[in-house]
Amino acid sequence: MQKFIIVFVFSLLVSNCSLYKIDVQQGNVITQEMLDQLELGMSARKVRFIMGTPLLQDAFHQNRWDYLFSFLEGRSGKRQQQVISLFFDEQQQLIKVSGNVAAGEAKPETSTPTVDPEDTRPIL
Numbered sequence: 001m002q003k004f005i006i007v008f009v010f011s012l013l014v015s016n017c018s019l020y021k022i023d024v025q026q027g028n029v030i031t032q033e034m035l036d037q038l039e040l041g042m043s044a045r046k047v048r049f050i051m052g053t054p055l056l057q058d059a060f061h062q063n064r065w066d067y068l069f070s071f072l073e074g075r076s077g078k079r080q081q082q083v084i085s086l087f088f089d090e091q092q093q094l095i096k097v098s099g100n101v102a103a104g105e106a107k108p109e110t111s112t113p114t115v116d117p118e119d120t121r122p123i124l
Contacts, residue, residue: 028051
């Protein structure tokens with residue numbers, strides 16, 4: 001019985017030394033491609049299609065949508081946070097984008113790859 005208690009206490013101590021902390025992701029994922037698609041004058045409906053439902057929508061300021069994204073790395077404890085605020089006018093047109101993620105220029109589309117005629121055989 002005494003051996004059992006010693007083994008139990010030892011295993012309890014060893015298991016507490018190797019705690020695994022998981023990564024915690026919260027909020028709306030915001031990518032640069034999503035921000036590149038936003039244009040001033042765009043309707044709120046199109047913005048919602050591109051960005052998704054805002055995380056925060058103030059009842060007193062219906063013309064402001066806030067998108068938040070937070071990522072806490074379990075091992076290092078480093079937190080990454082992105083905040084985007086979108087502002088609309090009375091006609092629900094996008095008039096301003098602000099936050100700690102810069103809205104960039106849309107990337108030029110690359111040409112579509114050509115198909116080799118030999119590769120057009122049917123797939124069975």
